[in-house]
Amino acid sequence: MKLTLHIWRQKNPSTKGKMVRYPVSDVSGEMSMLELIDVLNEQLIGKGEEPVAFEHDCREGICGSCGFMINGVAHGPVPATTVCQLTMRHFKDGDDLYIEPWRAKAFPIIKDLVVDRRAFDRIIASGGYIGASTGSAPDGNAILIPKDVLDRAMDAAACIGCGACVAACPNASAALFTGAKVAHLGLLPQGQPERHSRALSMVNQGNSEGFGNCTNIGECEAVCPKEIRIEVIGRMNHDFIAASWKSRDRFSLPDLFARWGTGSRLKTEARVD
Ligand code: SF4
Numbered sequence: 001m002k003l004t005l006h007i008w009r010q011k012n013p014s015t016k017g018k019m020v021r022y023p024v025s026d027v028s029g030e031m032s033m034l035e036l037i038d039v040l041n042e043q044l045i046g047k048g049e050e051p052v053a054f055e056h057d058c059r060e061g062i063c064g065s066c067g068f069m070i071n072g073v074a075h076g077p078v079p080a081t082t083v084c085q086l087t088m089r090h091f092k093d094g095d096d097l098y099i100e101p102w103r104a105k106a107f108p109i110i111k112d113l114v115v116d117r118r119a120f121d122r123i124i125a126s127g128g129y130i131g132a133s134t135g136s137a138p139d140g141n142a143i144l145i146p147k148d149v150l151d152r153a154m155d156a157a158a159c160i161g162c163g164a165c166v167a168a169c170p171n172a173s174a175a176l177f178t179g180a181k182v183a184h185l186g187l188l189p190q191g192q193p194e195r196h197s198r199a200l201s202m203v204n205q206g207n208s209e210g211f212g213n214c215t216n217i218g219e220c221e222a223v224c225p226k227e228i229r230i231e232v233i234g235r236m237n238h239d240f241i242a243a244s245w246k247s248r249d250r251f252s253l254p255d256l257f258a259r260w261g262t263g264s265r266l267k268t269e270a271r272v273d
Pocket residue numbers: 158159160161162163164165166176177180220223224225226227228
């Protein structure tokens with residue numbers, strides 16, 4: 001099959017980018033999207049041209065390194081699938097694919113399809129862990145956890161930090177990612193001591209990174225390759241409000257709620273179109 005790729009090329013953060021057209025022939029339906037770019041890159045290198053920069057690592061849908069927009073959809077048209085797992089059989093001979101990097105002010109472009117997602121790392125570093133010394137791994141049956149609670153914690157833990165939720169959100173909000181991390185730890189007994197301070201720190205860090213606020217649009221849930229449910233955002237907001245109330249002696253409530261500020265930082269500030 002023949003496909004025409006239109007790929008965003010940008011040398012570095014300070015130069016202007018543009019879409020460049022690359023016709024590719026002999027595309028096999030078994031190839032993944034990343035393998036298709038590998039083939040294109042071999043051809044470009046053969047011609048002495050710069051290969052397309054893109055991120056990848058596991059190519060098994062588990063590390064969260066890969067990700068870009070395909071025809072305006074984060075990770076492309078197949079639900080619950082990362083671009084490394086997206087095979088070409090889902091496209092038709094003659095299709096045009098428009099491939100662009102995630103666009104959000106908090107994810108500045110480094111080169112071509114690679115964006116800087118260290119803002120996510122800083123959100124995790126602000127509270128996405130259990131600080132108590134837990135010693136060596138305890139016996140799995142030592143702390144009994146109801147199955148429904150465990151299932152919800154494990155579902156939230158499936159987030160791979162790919163950033164598709166931010167890219168798809170009209171507000172460039174990181175609420176689904178942050179909510180998944182807050183829910184994953186906050187549901188388990190080990191995560192209880194820091195549950196409220198964690199929500200406070202992680203939400204505040206996300207705000208200071210320049211992500212927008214959640215307005216319950218749901219695009220994030222629709223594109224998430226790990227099917228993280230939007231209910232984690234409700235849980236995060238619940239914990240954030242409880243944490244704000246508990247900290248009312250240290251901070252003024254208006255200040256805390258202004259930082260949470262649903263709807264206060266929308267498309268114009270957090271998006272790059
Ligand atoms: S919530 Fe989903 S889309 Fe967002 S970073 Fe995690 S896995 Fe990716």
